[in-house]
Amino acid sequence: MPDLPTTPRGAATRRRILDAAAEEFAGHGIAGARIERIIAAARTNKAQVYGYFGNKEGLLDAVVADCVEQSTDALPFDAEDLPGWAVRIYDQNLERPTLVRLIAWIRLERRPVGRWFDSVEHAHKIEAITRAQAAGRLRPGDPFDLLTLVISMASAWSPASSVYTATADEPPAEHDRRRALLRACVAGAVAPDPPAPAA
Numbered sequence: 001m002p003d004l005p006t007t008p009r010g011a012a013t014r015r016r017i018l019d020a021a022a023e024e025f026a027g028h029g030i031a032g033a034r035i036e037r038i039i040a041a042a043r044t045n046k047a048q049v050y051g052y053f054g055n056k057e058g059l060l061d062a063v064v065a066d067c068v069e070q071s072t073d074a075l076p077f078d079a080e081d082l083p084g085w086a087v088r089i090y091d092q093n094l095e096r097p098t099l100v101r102l103i104a105w106i107r108l109e110r111r112p113v114g115r116w117f118d119s120v121e122h123a124h125k126i127e128a129i130t131r132a133q134a135a136g137r138l139r140p141g142d143p144f145d146l147l148t149l150v151i152s153m154a155s156a157w158s159p160a161s162s163v164y165t166a167t168a169d170e171p172p173a174e175h176d177r178r179r180a181l182l183r184a185c186v187a188g189a190v191a192p193d194p195p196a197p198a199a
Helices: 008-032 033-043 046-053 056-070 079-095 099-111 119-134 143-154 171-188
Strands: none
Touching: 008 046, 008 056, 008 099, 008 119, 033 046, 033 056, 046 056, 056 099, 056 171, 079 143, 079 171, 119 143, 143 171
């Protein structure tokens, strides 16, 4: 495994590489991305890129993990307010669409199946959903499936959408309308089943 930088200068170089690589992969895909362009944009050299990340695939994996950490993982999560979390994901996709673009390329080029990310990354969310389900505040079922459903609904207007991609420069009223719809639909989707009527 490549050594992680231990000096402030090394950490700054690694940060520049990740930022440059995120733009390159998001813009050109995995096959179309060029290490030479990443090196030029990051003001570094090939030895440092491969020293930190091993190879192009390792760099992509690090970029995706970094984008996940900076986007969905950085958003406040409350299992008792999944509609609010969905709206925050919608806004994050508008402000920082890089992760969603990366995921779209990965879907095309890697064709992953099953869970895309290590479940450890979502462990605290799964645990919180499980507790809310046990308390009867969320619908029963696989908590990972519920989490997946909420993320998918929140990303319905993202660059990964097959129907419509929203952008930050659209009229604010359009975003407000979608946020209200998203909030209501997620609330309905995750609500616990009503109690059966008495016989």
